[in-house]
Amino acid sequence: MSISENLYKHAGLVFPAGAVVLALVFAGQIDPYLAFVATSWVIFGLLGLSLDVVWGRGGLLSLGQTAFYGLGGYFGSVVAINLAPATGNSLIWALPAGAAFGALAAAALGYVIFFARMGPLQSTILSYTFTLLLWSVTQTFKLDVGEASIGGDNGMSNIPGIVLGFGEDAEPLGPNAAFAAAIVIAALLYFFTRWLMRGTFGRIVDCIRIDAEKTELLGYDVRKYQLLNFAYSGALAGLAGALFGLWANYLNPSIFSVQEALLVPIYVLVGGLGTLSGAFLGALAIGALSFFLGGGAVGGQTTLILGGVLILLVLFLQNGILGGLGNLWRKSLSDPNEAARNAGAVKIDSTVLGEILQDAAKDAGPAKNMGTDEAFKQFGGVIPVNKVTQTFTPGKPYSLIGPNGAGKSSFLKTCVGMYKPEGGTVTLGHDDITHAPIFDRVRKGMGVKNQKPQVFGELTVADNLWTAAFARTHDTDKAEEVAAKILSMLGLEGQSGVQASALSHGQQQWLDIGMVLCLAPRVVLLDEPAAGMTNEETRELSSLVRTLAKHTTVVVVEHDMEFVRTLEGHVTVLHQGEVFAEGDIETLRADDRVLDIYLGRSEHV
Ligand SMILES: Nc1ncnc2c1ncn2[C@@H]1O[C@H](COP(=O)(O)OP(=O)(O)OP(=O)(O)O)[C@@H](O)[C@H]1O
Numbered sequence: 001m002s003i004s005e006n007l008y009k010h011a012g013l014v015f016p017a018g019a020v021v022l023a024l025v026f027a028g029q030i031d032p033y034l035a036f037v038a039t040s041w042v043i044f045g046l047l048g049l050s051l052d053v054v055w056g057r058g059g060l061l062s063l064g065q066t067a068f069y070g071l072g073g074y075f076g077s078v079v080a081i082n083l084a085p086a087t088g089n090s091l092i093w094a095l096p097a098g099a100a101f102g103a104l105a106a107a108a109l110g111y112v113i114f115f116a117r118m119g120p121l122q123s124t125i126l127s128y129t130f131t132l133l134l135w136s137v138t139q140t141f142k143l144d145v146g147e148a149s150i151g152g153d154n155g156m157s158n159i160p161g162i163v164l165g166f167g168e169d170a171e172p173l174g175p176n177a178a179f180a181a182a183i184v185i186a187a188l189l190y191f192f193t194r195w196l197m198r199g200t201f202g203r204i205v206d207c208i209r210i211d212a213e214k215t216e217l218l219g220y221d222v223r224k225y226q227l228l229n230f231a232y233s234g235a236l237a238g239l240a241g242a243l244f245g246l247w248a249n250y251l252n253p254s255i256f257s258v259q260e261a262l263l264v265p266i267y268v269l270v271g272g273l274g275t276l277s278g279a280f281l282g283a284l285a286i287g288a289l290s291f292f293l294g295g296g297a298v299g300g301q302t303t304l305i306l307g308g309v310l311i312l313l314v315l316f317l318q319n320g321i322l323g324g325l326g327n328l329w330r331k332s333l334s335d336p337n338e339a340a341r342n343a344g345a346v347k348i349d350s351t352v353l354g355e356i357l358q359d360a361a362k363d364a365g366p367a368k369n370m371g372t373d374e375a376f377k378q379f380g381g382v383i384p385v386n387k388v389t390q391t392f393t394p395g396k397p398y399s400l401i402g403p404n405g406a407g408k409s410s411f412l413k414t415c416v417g418m419y420k421p422e423g424g425t426v427t428l429g430h431d432d433i434t435h436a437p438i439f440d441r442v443r444k445g446m447g448v449k450n451q452k453p454q455v456f457g458e459l460t461v462a463d464n465l466w467t468a469a470f471a472r473t474h475d476t477d478k479a480e481e482v483a484a485k486i487l488s489m490l491g492l493e494g495q496s497g498v499q500a501s502a503l504s505h506g507q508q509q510w511l512d513i514g515m516v517l518c519l520a521p522r523v524v525l526l527d528e529p530a531a532g533m534t535n536e537e538t539r540e541l542s543s544l545v546r547t548l549a550k551h552t553t554v555v556v557v558e559h560d561m562e563f564v565r566t567l568e569g570h571v572t573v574l575h576q577g578e579v580f581a582e583g584d585i586e587t588l589r590a591d592d593r594v595l596d597i598y599l600g601r602s603e604h605v
Helices: 003-009 011-029 032-057 065-087 091-115 120-140 175-198 200-210 212-217 222-248 258-271 278-293 303-316 320-332 338-342 350-364 408-416 438-443 461-473 476-490 505-518 535-551 561-567 585-589 592-599
Strands: 142-145 148-151 370-379 382-392 398-401 423-428 446-449 523-527 553-557 570-575 578-583
Touching: 003 011, 003 320, 011 175, 032 065, 032 175, 032 200, 032 222, 032 258, 032 278, 065 091, 065 120, 065 148, 065 222, 065 258, 091 120, 091 175, 091 222, 120 258, 175 200, 175 222, 200 212, 200 222, 200 461, 212 222, 212 438, 258 278, 258 303, 258 320, 278 303, 278 320, 350 476, 350 535, 370 408, 382 408, 382 423, 382 553, 382 578, 398 408, 398 561, 408 446, 408 523, 408 553, 438 446, 446 505, 461 476, 461 505, 476 505, 505 535, 535 553, 535 561, 561 585, 570 585, 570 592, 578 585, 578 592, 585 592
Parallel strands: 398 553, 398 570, 446 523, 523 553
Antiparallel strands: 142 148, 370 382, 370 423, 570 578
16 A cells, blocks of 8 residues: 555544644644634534534434534533532533533434434424524523523523633633643544544444445344434534533523524535544634634624635535545545456355355354234235235245235335334244334344345445444454455455445345345345346356255245246245235246236136
């Protein structure tokens, strides 16, 4: 790896570290008033970071960050007013209290958003409403807590300054020292957040943003991760709010205002969505522009400047400053996706496949049966699954066929948990999974491949497989081992560092199948797996399915009759949501009743 490539890989560490050192040097030199104002830019950067965690990484545009910020500010300040006199130091009270309250508020709001499975727009609107609600309530909310007095629209004053020392003589820091302290606090939080987001937690959060359904189909409890990430972002915002309270010595309801709420996404967009450090750059850029061009007022961002910045952003810098620079830099580096062009058709290494299936049986136990008893699903007047009773066992593949709209996919989705049945039961092994969430079914041994390839396009091939393997093993090294084996089974070792989106459609299908195998599933459900595959790939797939069926239970929904014939398994014909006929494909093909439903005739039906 060249120096430039190495530097690019660690840019999020090296440049921010350099910027922190530089800022600390400046902090000692600059005019105290500028230091005082610049401290607020650092705090706004921290608030921007909290949004980038949940939006840039988690995929949810939250307009509730200022709500957590304000709540953290108020709560942290109340705690600091009452407890700081005992220690002198104000930070040790205000910051943890603000963070805890921010996290709690975000967890409460997140619970409603994620557990009600709200869509992105609904979630954004709800978070905005939450902020507005607080803005309105705090106008009249008055409460005395010990020495602290929350005074409605008069705000709350006598908040202690940023006091670093301890004891009775401890004094609030001067503007330059307070600026330096804010830089150190922000730097610590930035580097911790970066570490968190580059680790397993961040990987799963990224996967959820890219494809939440697929992430759950790997066995991850998506809502739990979304909630944790949101609560973490709330903690960051709450801590920033508490620091703001100490910096300003005063808080009022304007902290929850519409303008504040909309500024945060602008910081993130200007700096570069998803870059983490961009939030600080955005806050600095907007803050400095407003300060130097807008008359030097604290927080005096004029509408004109913001409007200008936004127009520039839309026209020239859609990825923000850091995103744009990153794209330019990447162009000068060797293309990591080059190897995708050299990849031929996937050819399964059957020896490695055999080993994988044996290992899976050792790790995950014997194959399981899957069954439905009178499963029933209805959409208004349409009944796509009408009291279907089926048992699937290992040994040979099961195929579900039937004309368009027969209910094949609906039946599969009912088994997977994507559709909740109104009647009947679904069992996996000895477990009744009728009402189990999807991730739980996967953990119990279900492996699902949907019709379209579902891979995490932004992640490399190796990382896609690792993420799937980690869902089962919960062990970094073991996951690497499993992923490497699947990679070699697929013959994609040369493409391990390639982004999955750069692979051809067929290769993505195989990668998806590889991810399912990483789960060591005891029951495999495949929805039209041969769709979009070449003849050669379809033959390869047929052989894989037959081998798989010797070790696990396999159910395939398929349109392609020729493919079904090559599977040499049991075939169920569905028609209007009901089991219409069963048997082997040759007998069914010769059955006039089956021909009639395919041809839309009623002669023998
Ligand atoms: N989410 C849904 N909401 C409303 N109706 C649905 C839903 N899913 C499926 N249906 C209806 O159920 C019926 C069966 O659809 P389904 O996709 O299960 O059939 P299929 O046999 O898989 O068809 P195809 O081969 O065309 O994919 C159709 O009439 C479809 O419109």
